[in-house]
Amino acid sequence: MSDQTEPTAEHLEREGDIAADYLEGLLDIADIDGDLELDVRQGRAYVSVESDDASLRALSDPDTVQALQELTRIAVQRETGEFSRMILDIGGSRETRRRELETLVEAAAEKLDAGATQASLPPMSSYERKLVHDIAAERDLLSESYGEGPSRHTVLRRA
Template identity: 35%
Template sequence: MREVTATGQSVNDAVESALTQLHATRDQVEIEILDEGKKGLFGLFGNRSSVVKVSLVDNPIEETRNFLLNVATKMGIVIEITVTERDREVEYQLSGKDIALLIGKRGQTLNSLQYLAQLVFNRHTKQFRTIIVDAENYRSRRKDTLEQLAIKLADKAIKTRKDVALEPMPSYERKIIHTVLVKNRNVKTFSAGEEPFRHLVISPLKKEQVANARV
């Protein structure tokens, strides 16, 4: 965080001087008045200048965007980033020629980028917001795949009468599968293991459990 201390004939003059030095606008800074100053007799004797400390506040959205651009550059990938804000969520949509390298196998690289992006964002603000890093709408396609997988593996659990453990995946992907199967009265889902190996288990219900569930 950059900051400057500036003086002026008034608080406003001092603030404007600081903003000029920081090349910033008022909505990008925090202002602390150190001395409001004093006008002397007849404006000539006993004058005291106003003193302020103006600090340039980091923009967490831009800092996170710069982080993602920097990672891509170091990987030799040229990307464009579209940022979308909605409620308490910020989405970074990545696009580019070699975007598959940033997605990785089953989205593992993309998930790692999202985890790191969340850390970067949180480091620059005290206001929590959910960070989503996507690449050419991969997450939408992944959601469709997971929903189909959930139905398929639930059928397998019911037919074999055995638990079916899925591969480790982030919490929001586990939630997708859970949401699909929550109305299936023949199975239940639960998470097992510790991060980063936490995974979802689809477990068939016993006949008496199924009967109770339908009551």
């Protein structure tokens, strides 16, 4: 599949299956219980790990989830030969991060209300920047990403 071809639902489901197998292996090695759910959302495979196990809660730290997501993407790429944009959620970490990003956007909106012409947010992943763009649009703010690589960040302005 080329970079310009949208992945099919079948392809994304296969990515999810490969990711789930990889994650099950990691959880087994760490002796952590977890239930995996697979889904396809917004053109991406989405894998969610849920459990009441306290050890799983320790894995739900955003930096840890990001690292595990990258490892899982590499495992999927090794199997398929293609770049994966799958999303990993551990113990509701994605919803927690969305709430944190909403707080950042609200703080930026307050700066704009106080007279600032723009408000820059810290660097974040492409997935998080997409969430920021969505949150900003919900609040009638203009958003644009600037920078390269790990320093890429979002700048907000009033519409």
